[in-house]
Structure formats: C-alpha cells, structure tokens
Amino acid sequence: MITSVFQQRDPDSPLAAWAGSDRIRGQVMPTLTIILKTGGCDWNRCRMCSYRHERYGNLDPGDLKSRLLAQVSWVRDHFRLEEVDAVKIYTSGSLFDPAEVPLQARESLAELVRGKLVIAETRPEFVIRDQVSSFISAIDDGTHDTPLYVAIGVETSNDRVREKCINKGFTWDEFRDAVTSARSAGAGVKAYLLAKPLFLTEREAIEDMILSLRDLAGLADMISLNPCTVQRNTELEYYWKQGAYRPPYLWSILTILAESPVHLTCDPLGGGQQRGPHNCGACDRPLVKGIRDYSLSADRGLLTELLATDCPCKEEWEFVLLEERSYCMPLTH
Ligand code: SF4
Numbered sequence: 635m636i637t638s639v640f641q642q643r644d645p646d647s648p649l650a651a652w653a654g655s656d657r658i659r660g661q662v663m664p665t666l667t668i669i670l671k672t673g674g675c676d677w678n679r680c681r682m683c684s685y686r687h688e689r690y691g692n693l694d695p696g697d698l699k700s701r702l703l704a705q706v707s708w709v710r711d712h713f714r715l716e717e718v719d720a721v722k723i724y725t726s727g728s729l730f731d732p733a734e735v736p737l738q739a740r741e742s743l744a745e746l747v748r749g750k751l752v753i754a755e756t757r758p759e760f761v762i763r764d765q766v767s768s769f770i771s772a773i774d775d776g777t778h779d780t781p782l783y784v785a786i787g788v789e790t791s792n793d794r795v796r797e798k799c800i801n802k803g804f805t806w807d808e809f810r811d812a813v814t815s816a817r818s819a820g821a822g823v824k825a826y827l828l829a830k831p832l833f834l835t836e837r838e839a840i841e842d843m844i845l846s847l848r849d850l851a852g853l854a855d856m857i858s859l860n861p862c863t864v865q866r867n868t869e870l871e872y873y874w875k876q877g878a879y880r881p882p883y884l885w886s887i888l889t890i891l892a893e894s895p896v897h898l899t900c901d902p903l904g905g906g907q908q909r910g911p912h913n914c915g916a917c918d919r920p921l922v923k924g925i926r927d928y929s930l931s932a933d934r935g936l937l938t939e940l941l942a943t944d945c946p947c948k949e950e951w952e953f954v955l956l957e958e959r960s961y962c963m964p965l966t967h
Pocket residue numbers: 675676677678679680683684685686726727757787802
C-alpha cells in the first residue's frame with residue numbers, strides 16, 4: 635500500500651521514492667522505498683529490463699559520488715524517516731557495486747537509514763562478506779535482529795531458463811554462494827522471481843515458478859513474485875510487438891501464489907494492461923487488487939475466493955494451458 639509518492643526529474647532527486655506499507659517477515663510495517671539513479675547496472679543485458687537505461691552516462695567517479703550524495707540529502711529533506719520502520723533501496727543494479735554506487739555514497743545512505751530494517755538490491759557477485767558486514771555495522775543500532783536483507787533477482791532456480799529466457803548472467807550455484815556470503819556477514823536474503831519470461835508457454839511458466847519456489851523455500855527469508863511486464867526498449871518488447879509474447883494471465887499468478895509453500899509478496903505492475911499481467915479486461919481490476927491485498931494480509935482464503943471468481947476468460951486460460959506449444963528454434967538452417 636502506497637501513502638505518498640515523489641517522482642521528480644530534478645538532478646538531485648532519486649528516480650522515485652515513496653512511503654507506504656509492506657509485509658516483511660510476517661509483520662506489516664511502514665516503509666520507505668527509494669529508487670536511486672546510479673552509475674548503472676554492471677551487467678546491463680537482461681532481455682526484459684528497461685531499468686538499466688536509467689543511469690548517469692559517463693560521469694567521472696567524483697561527479698557520480700556527488701550526484702548520489704545529493705540524492706541521499708534529497709531523501710533526508712523530503713521524508714520523515716522516524717515514521718518508517720523499513721527502507722527498501724533499489725538501484726536497478728547493485729548497491730554493493732562501488733562502480734555503480736561509490737563507497738562514500740553508500741556510507742552516507744547507511745547513516746541515513748541507521749536503525750531501520752533495510753532491504754537492498756544487488757547482483758550476487760557483489761555480495762562480498764566484508765562489504766556487507768561493514769554496511770550492517772553502519773546501519774545496526776540493535777533495533778532489528780537482522781538489520782539487512784540483500785535482495786537478489788534470481789528470477790528462477792532453473793539455470794537454462796535464467797540463461798536462455800532472461801540472459802541474467804549468473805547461475806543458481808552463484809546465487810547460493812551469495813546467500814552463504816550474505817549469511818556469514820549477518821544479512822538475510824530476499825529473492826525475486828520472474829513469472830513468465832520470454833519463450834516459455836503459460837504452463838511452463840507456472841511450472842517454472844512452482845519448482846523455483848520449492849528450491850527457494852528454506853533458502854531465502856522472503857520471496858517476491860514479479861509477473862513479467864513488457865517494458866520499453868527491451869528485447870522482450872521487440873518480441874511482444876510481433877505477437878510472440880504475452881504477459882502472464884492473472885489466473886496463472888493466482889495459481890502460483892496459491893501453490894507456494896510460503897507467503898509471497900506480489901505487486902502486479904501494469905496489472906490489467908496489455909503490457910502487464912492481464913486476463914480479459916472484465917475481471918482484471920478486482921483480481922489485481924486482490925493480489926495486492928494478499929501480499930499484505932497473507933490471507934490464503936482470499937486466494938481461494940479469487941481463484942473461484944467466475945469469468946469466461948478462465949476457460950480460455952485453461953485452453954491455453956492445455957494447447958499452447960513450446961517455443962521452438964529450427965534444428966537446421
Ligand atoms: S534486471 Fe537487474 S541485472 Fe538485469 S540488466 Fe536489469 S538491472 Fe541489470
């Protein structure tokens with residue numbers, strides 16, 4: 635639930651920042667979400683990602699540091715930090731990559747969020763024990779048993795899907811190593827899953843998520859399900875424009891949430907729109923709202939009710955699950 639949003643394009647503001655509430659480790663708490671503009675994701679190649687374009691182009695390290703420090707001051711000036719318990723920091727890349735977020739900026743950010751429960755996005759190769767533990771020392775004032783959760787977009791536990799359909803650039807084993815490093819530094823782990831990347835049928839996408847959840851439960855402390863959306867200037871958009879990709883049905887998302895052995899948070903961005911997870915248009919709005927409500931309440935009864943909603947498009951979805959065939963490359967040229 636979002637209570638206030640700031641989204642500005644002045645050079646000193648983050649890309650976006652908002653106050654709201656989230657369910658974190660079984661508790662609903664007031665949160666601040668910050669999306670920083672940074673030097674940019676080091677990997678910069680995932681097929682569905684347009685966030686990677688939101689970066690400062692070719693700034694020298696000194697200027698980059700100044701821009702990031704200015705964003706931290708902007709957040710300090712525009713939000714009452716004493717009113718939030720948790721802060722989620724997104725960089726569209728890695729907070730712990732010093733080329734993306736210079737060390738001094740990271741330290742200033744740590745000072746700003748000291749005493750909060752912090753969730754910070756990073757790729758696994760930047761989860762380095764010493765870096766993570768010194769960030770924890772800077773934010774920890776004894777309020778939270780686990781003051782930091784590193785948030786990693788592992789997307790799926792299937793290496794083939796992560797490589798071919800997403801081009802994510804790391805393996806499940808590398809993700810597991812990052813989990814080990816994070817834990818040895820005293821951090822928890824939040825994992826993001828991507829429902830229905832390119833090239834998977836609707837049924838394959840559901841199965842991919844269910845298997846991934848089985849692999850992740852017990853490994854990650856929190857899991858968030860991201861239904862895939864078609865962002866601008868992406869390879870995914872190229873296929874979508876040719877009718878070669880459809881975002882997941884909301885029925886599929888509900889099925890994954892219901893089948894999951896653990897509670898998942900899920901904010902279906904673009905829900906009900908052609909570029910986002912959608913059904914037929916007639917039933918989308920209450921289902922999107924229901925998914926957001928479930929994310930906060932963890933009420934499984936609500937999922938059962940939503941899945942029992944009557945709409946003719948459910949038959950269409952069931953037909954798709956039965957009849958859609960896998961993407962196939964020609965064997966010869
Ligand atoms: S999804 Fe994350 S890792 Fe992939 S290009 Fe975008 S920001 Fe980088």
